[in-house]
Amino acid sequence: MRILLVTVAGLSSRFSQSVGYPCLKCLYHEGESTRTLLYRLTHMWDFDRYILVGGYRYEELAGAVERDLKDIRDRVSLVRNDRYQETGSGYSLYLGLREASRWDYTEIVFAEGDLLVDRGSFIQICQFPGDVVTVNREPIQAHKAVALYFDRENGIHYIYDTSHNCLEIREPFLSIYNSGQIWKFADPGLMRKSMDALGEQGQTGTNLNLIQEYFSRSRHYEIISFEKWVNCNTVQDYNAGITEIGDYENIE
Template sequence: MKIVIITVAGISSRFNKDVPNDEMVLKCLYYEENPEDTLIYRMLEKVKYADEIIVVGGFKFDDLIDYIGEHVPSDIRDKCNLVYNDHFDDLSSGYSLYLGIKESFNISEDISEILFVEGDLDVDGESFGKVINSKNSVLTTNPEPIYSNKAVVLYQNENDDFVYAFNSDHGLLSINEPFKAIFNSGQIWKFNDMGALKIANDNFKEYLIADTNLGIIQKYFDLIENDKIEVFGFNHWVNCNTRKDYKIIKEYWRNIL
């Protein structure tokens, strides 16, 4: 079984900046004219190959339920399993991933791979296809410059291990060991060792419950062999933090039609 986890639980504070409370939206559901021009719709189209799609929500969860029920084609909607994160406003992003992985193991014991996608991303189909088609666990990168106040850094150290660095306070970053390569993370991952993923998820619940999703991800990639990992870069990658970002993404969609 192939499972995809998409996390969309966050409050979207930057996206809703200066917007009245009664007009705040769940970022992945935002559109201006066409209800199919949303981040969640476009990503669901990309992952419809999966046997099961777990969408972890929180903020405006009822809106998410309504949107998927009304606007997502039935062949995709029937694969969607919506999970509510009741700690979306007091824990970090790691808890959403934890819930998604936990639900995956509840669904089936026969899972060949789990693809994890952060729900505020737009990426090109060609690069995404390489991630999908890989038989290995996958790390991804994006082509943007690395700025410490917003980038999730992925680097490869002298032992060929892949390590993440991120400052949740959006301050400066430090790397305290020699490294061979450094990248801006693409925020999409594939896991194909379910034993290692279960260990990483259980470890998160016990020791790292307030951490970001990197708490699970780093533990997983520490547990598997480097030769079982592939790294793919996206040609087009936008992390939609603001409505200006959405307009950039929408223009890209218009140009690729």
């Protein structure tokens, strides 16, 4: 069973400020509802199961699933993160993976819910028969980027500054990339071991804690670079991404 896990529980503060009113950014659109980030992410590949983890404005998310995702509704599991204000993104990932454990899954594609990406690259992720780490071609800027680098032993490390000020690497490294914020976990047993190693409390911070734990244990993974990638922190980012990548019907 192939599962798509999308987390959309956060407050969307910067996006709401850019729009001028409180807004769940994965549902924002101008024109057809096929322009929402959520619709696009859930319709680039046909999964056996879709797990959506919400929190902020959860009722709006649930309503949108009933209204706009009718074609896949019977395969959607909605998970509510009531602790979205007191925990980091890692707890939403934890709740989503806990829901996934109810199903006999073989692989999970995990995507943060504020991304616009090209369909061709996304399909590469889905078709690759193993673990996947993604990167993008944007410059690494501390105020908005999640960076990943490989140390001298080729070990993977993620770095991110929640205050959006600066990034710091205190060791020699072989290479550094801007993270694409979509991953593929193709080893359920390894995921269970990684989750057990952190424990529930260890997953209340950023989702990068579990992700790094998993890929540090993975024997082999593919690095896939997105041809087009936009992180929609603001409505300006969203509009620029729609212009660059195109409407849903044309995102090939």
